[in-house]
Amino acid sequence: MKSDFPRVLSLLRKEKGISQKEAAEKLGVSQALLSHYEKGIRECGLDFLIRAADFYNVSTDYLLGRSADPEGLTIAAEDIPEPDSAGKENGMSSAGVLPVLNKKLIANSLNILFDLLAKSGSRDLTKYVSNYLMGAVYRMLRIIYGFSPKNNMNAFSVKEPGALESADAFMKQNEFRARRLAKDQSVKTEELTLSTEGLSRSYPLFASSLFSLIKNCEDGMEK
Secondary structure, eight states: OOTHHHHHHHHHHHHHTOOHHHHHHHHTSOHHHHHHHHHTSSOOOHHHHHHHHHHHTOOHHHHTTSOSSTTOOOOOGGGSOOHHHHHHHTTGGGSOHHHHHHHHHHHHHHHHHHHHHHHHTOHHHHHHHHHHHHHHHHHHHHHHHTTSTTSOGGGOSSOSSSHHHHHHHHHHHHHHHHHHGGGOTTSOGGGGOOOHHHHHHHOTTTHHHHHHHHHHHHHHHHO
16 A cells, blocks of 8 residues: 555544544444554555545545545646636735735746746756745745644655755755756757846836845845
């Protein structure tokens, strides 16, 4: 059984707010056996896997760690909602000025960054930059997730201690690989010749956000 199964099985029970004894009764096994499943000591059979998926209302792929979506869905690019839609959905308009402002600066700057990646014509460069940025979001989310002792850390497959350090290493590895591509002939470097005037002309809606982001970062660096 995939190693993610014990973690996900335990996480689902705790998020449902029931004891191991209650879950075992519902799933038709002894508490001792369920404990072994949740600890990864024993592997379950197909019958139990299906019962657990039905009981927790998730897919077997999610239970096995084969899908990050509880329903086992894979998301195509066209199915991912736009960032503005997500902002409206989670009520950021009532969160105050600073979160909304910073979100816009980052989102608008990312529009420019990913357009430049598209112009570079390099799938590898796009992958390394994307991995780095996802690592940064992951690290900050994990820090915030850890603020409340009520949050179940089984939501993450990489355990503490060392999870943040591993994420940092992942980011540095992708940064190194991106920098190493500077002389790669597959990168259309002529498309990446930039100037403030050229950026303002090419991205009239987003350039000011990028310039503000750069200034905020460099002000912080100098401090």
